[in-house]
Amino acid sequence: MNLSLQRVVPAWAWMRDYHRGLLAGDLVAALVVTMMLVPQALAYALLAGLPAHMGLYASILPLVMYALFSSSKTLSVGPVALTSLLTAAVVGKIAAVDSQAYIVAAVVLAMLCGLILLLMGLFRMGFIANFLSHPVVSGFVTASAVLIALSQVGSLVGLPAHGSNAHDILLSLLQNIDSAHSLTLAVGGLVLAFLWWARAAMTRRLVAFGMAPALAALIAKAAPAMALIASTLISYQWQLETKGVAVVGDIPKGLPRLALPSMDPALWSELAISALLIAIIGFVESVSLAKTLAAKRRQRIQPNRELVALGAANISSAMSGGFVVAGGFSRSVVNFDAGAQTQAAGMFAAVGIALVALFFTPALYFLPETTLAATIIIAVSSLIDVGVIVRAWRYSTSDFIAIVATIAATLLLGIEQGVLAGITLSIALHLYKTMQPHIAVVGEVPGTEHFRNVKRHQVITHSNIVSLRIDESLYFANASFLEDRIYELVSQLDGLEHVILQCTAVNEIDLSALDALESINLRLNEQGITLHLSEVKSPVMDALHNSDFLDKLSGSVFLTQHRAVQSLKRDEIEPYII
């Protein structure tokens, strides 16, 4: 009974075992997360081009649904910068900002993302996320953070700035620079400076004043909430709205009503591809974050359950007037540090947001938008990672190309194009590398049965044998290269009787490569040279047995390269040093 209930609602496992000892940690964490989430929720809604209250709506039911289905105990779900910017980019193409159609489309986008994530989870397709390489993800996140920060500069200084790539945003900033509003800039600049200081030095200062380090750290995390309250009070006191400072304005009071999103098939099909991309990006961001946090406490994340939980969260967001949600980086880290023990912390945070939506929205009327812009800029600035570019530069050319291309495409073309370019390029580079496999002439390391590259090691070779180690699986993309390379190598050698292909690194031989091997066998045979294989792995051998290649092969298949050489050698050439 319990087991089957747990299959349907995995939360049953932690709910059943819940006890008072866990409550304190969960409650404190929920309080801190709520204080961070309110400004972020409002800010990311504006970033997505949506009314501020939709940020609150996306932070109530989705948190509850995620808590019911997730395997992560500490991931904090809700609106995040990346998917909000993506929402703006996608929905902005099909509807005008501030129009009802725009809101409808954003809600449908969340619904689609939710359904896609849910289906991917049910069909156990979490592996799709593997196609996003680390360089692509970091390049994409870094470039997106720059784009997001840039897009907020306009709100920060009180001038309009639009565009989905760096060039457009910069251009529109420069064109409107005359209309910058100095009072807005003053408020935003103060908030920005305060938040920067809070992140860099507040904890240290509070500890210096004698506060316990843990408490000091928690208070520093509440800096955005303090900035929100302070700037709202100032804005109210001096009626900044009448002096030209943009404020959030009317926010409907109360909880969202449940409703199905628009079922317009044209809209659904128009958004489907983008929804797939956003779903995968949101999933990758969430799951890598959840994995990092879980690993610190020796807990495990089940990617397919995360897909279901994020799917449920997005569907519930769409059905309660919210937009796309995912796991937020800064909030999750704070949730973890503040001592969240179970998914209950997320549920308590949902209650916190619900209370804000019920009672505090009138107070948010005076909140200056520039405060929210400063909040976003500080939040995303921590995502910019230049170190990984340096690391890639030092480690591998192709990773470096992938990361730079992803950054360039994201900044210059836009956020969707950036991630697509990154994925395509990293797959193409990987295929390109396997297309011209490294083929080494090898000889035996004296005193061992081990064979290494003649160019790198002092090894024993034989004049009538050439041993070739093929450093790649053989498949269609490198089949003809293999053929050309072997003919070229063989044509340079005199007195050759045997070619032995050492297949330690050959994990697969597909039909195209089998055709190439047959041609090689035939052609070498015509020249009086016998072809042998050695150290063929069992799965590859099984496949070869299903063809007639082994009957046609002029030579033999040896268990080890050592045995092959022992039985075929005529003379011995002493090792030489390069």
Next chain:
Amino acid sequence: MNLSLQRVVPAWAWMRDYHRGLLAGDLVAALVVTMMLVPQALAYALLAGLPAHMGLYASILPLVMYALFSSSKTLSVGPVALTSLLTAAVVGKIAAVDSQAYIVAAVVLAMLCGLILLLMGLFRMGFIANFLSHPVVSGFVTASAVLIALSQVGSLVGLPAHGSNAHDILLSLLQNIDSAHSLTLAVGGLVLAFLWWARAAMTRRLVAFGMAPALAALIAKAAPAMALIASTLISYQWQLETKGVAVVGDIPKGLPRLALPSMDPALWSELAISALLIAIIGFVESVSLAKTLAAKRRQRIQPNRELVALGAANISSAMSGGFVVAGGFSRSVVNFDAGAQTQAAGMFAAVGIALVALFFTPALYFLPETTLAATIIIAVSSLIDVGVIVRAWRYSTSDFIAIVATIAATLLLGIEQGVLAGITLSIALHLYKTMQPHIAVVGEVPGTEHFRNVKRHQVITHSNIVSLRIDESLYFANASFLEDRIYELVSQLDGLEHVILQCTAVNEIDLSALDALESINLRLNEQGITLHLSEVKSPVMDALHNSDFLDKLSGSVFLTQHRAVQSLKRDEIEPYII
């Protein structure tokens, strides 16, 4: 002087060395090829939806240009079935058949193909063809042959049939079946039967009558030309045109005039992507054919020079009122068998076609279209290869899936979609296979220094060591799988002190995989387990030296797996038999 001239016009090499001994073979081959090429050129022009004379135009200058630049001595270039059908599919989407716009677009398509091929050749990008796997190519060719044959049934029986996929063509055949023209069917059926017999039995019969086998084979190859002449004479004699048999009709007399194709930028950009696809398909077909023929005489083909030669041929085709050309299968084989020694054979064939265009076009007025349909059906029927499907089924599931999907997509969706689906699917399947690499627990084969899978071989293992052989390069798509799999394996073993990763099959470790290895190292270390590597290839080792991974690694990197185990083992577990 000679060398630099040869760089610009590679034909200089064979022209300089040309002597009378080569002339006989080249002339005979040219004569036979001309006799095959006339009906094929006319037929393929009609297949492409173009006026018949464009087939002749595409068979004069392109042959000369190809001969000047190619590395193949025997490939016969000109209109071919596959690219003609592709031309019809692509151009049919943007202009009505029989309109002037259709002709203009077909000429621009040839120009674009030519420029693309030329550029690919100059930038040495012949490797792109490697992405077409053998199963995809054979599946695509087989399905295209079926489509082409189907599309000719209409002309064969004298009823209209249209469509770019099997379903549409069949439907339009069935809808118009009442308008089948019995006299047309009679003529077409007779030609079909004659050509079929000629291919199956004519040589044998002629030899039985005492003719020399080589001559008999040549005469059999001229069967399409005989059918053309005979059916034209019959059509003229009994005025079949007046009885409702469609004939080729007026063909302008004379040689094509040189002219630049349309320079409409909208048209060029509309055709660009399709031109790329057609160029690559034409190139792959031509080069694999040229390679097969060259190998028989121990000659070599230079793919990048073939690109240039095919590019020049297509550009000259476009500039002389022709359409897309490539290397033709049946003609090239005949050219080879008839004894073509050098590219001069192609030039002589061009002269032959020019003579036909100058003097014989009025005679072609009465040629029944049904004869040409029968010629095409017989020509493409030899391209249908069912054997490769059976071979793929027996050998490898993924090759079988690729071939079946390519055939299905080509037949059901159309010829362009088919090849794109095939390429995409074969790349996706390849990546999918490398995504969950085979990781084997290995032990030492007694009496050797060789390690094999404990599940397959009787090997020696040790209780404090687990040796894992990773059967794949480590890159972003399998990095997280590696992590999960190693944790899972390690969690099942007690008393473990060392994990040794045998890296014989690891040809690359990219940045994502390096991150995964660092996590594994850290996490195993926390559990008191040391991580070692063995048999790391030099290129991989070079890369690792450019990171700080080797400093962080808790264990060592061993030259051989044998040495690693020797220095880490505590006890020995005797080999066991499964």
